[in-house]
Amino acid sequence: MPTYQYRCEKCGEAFEHVEHLAEHQSVRLRCPKCGSEAVQHVPTPFVAKTSRKS
Structure with a gap:
């Protein structure tokens, strides 16, 4: 998840x-x-690790 x-x-x-x-x-x-419902999703950067070399 x-x-x-x-x-x-x-x-x-x-x-x-x-x-x-x-x-x-x-x-x-x-x-x-604070219990507020005013929450916003924050995009998260990610790195994809592969076994192939570029």
């Missing part, structure tokens, strides 16, 4: 949440610090 990063628009708290791909579009999260 992927881990998604979120940021609260009210207090600025950054936090992570583990969720299924299917529930990512419909999940309703609350900020763990």
